[in-house]
Amino acid sequence: MGGEIEERRRGPWMEEEDIKLAMSVKLIGERRWDHIAQVSGLKRSGKSCRLRWMNYLRPDLKQGRMTAQEECLVLQLHAQWGNKWSRIARRLPGRTDNEIKNYWRTHLRKEAQERCQATSPSSFQDPTSLLLSHSKDKEPPNAHMKDFAPDNSLSGSSSPSSESVTTFDDYFLYADRSLPCLQMDEKWIADPHDEAEFWNSSHGPSDYYTDSLWNLEEEDLKLEKCGANGRYF
């Protein structure tokens, strides 16, 4: 059956492909991925193009490894929402669901090992020590892509509100593990403005925390209130 069937490229992306994809996204926008795949001349599926863009090429992606604060936040949100990676990712601007998912997977593996070895909670090793041990700095993978930001690049900041992200009932299951960062987070919940000062003062650029972390998007608020949307609950 003939050579009509177009061969699909698979596996790692070449830089040339990245550039083609980025140009096409710039042209068309972040939609119609099948169309983008065709127009760009890439022998990739639309899905593959979308994934590559979302997880690797998007100019607004945050570079480098997750900070301890981000990791703590992932812990909190995962405790609250479970494996809703994309939802969690929305709380960490510049991070992708895939990235968070990967982190959690490796983290959980560690945690499971810790649990097996330590039956008593008091001997549980503080996961942040594992988190903080990350020190590898990578060259920004999409550094060469900055010029290809599409016009509809993500930059929306939801309007500030003092509504907290809570409830963290589930997250407090972690409390007996003596996580320093979670104790700190408890303070954040109590007074997010202090938290903002905390980051502004000396702990690095975290304005996105104050912009978005403390404020549920409308969508999420609805979900929280209704407590029922097949996808999330």
Added chain:
DNA sequence: AAAGCTATCAACCGCCATTCG
């Protein structure tokens, strides 16, 4: 120095939801 092990991350797959004609 080499082999084995572990951690990390990019990419793929299948399913489900949403959109469009």
Added chain:
DNA sequence: GCGAATGGCGGTTGATAGCTT
């Protein structure tokens, strides 16, 4: 209202870099 096309999501896999013995 229905079916097809498309997009989004979560789970999983495979490659490889880094670490340990």
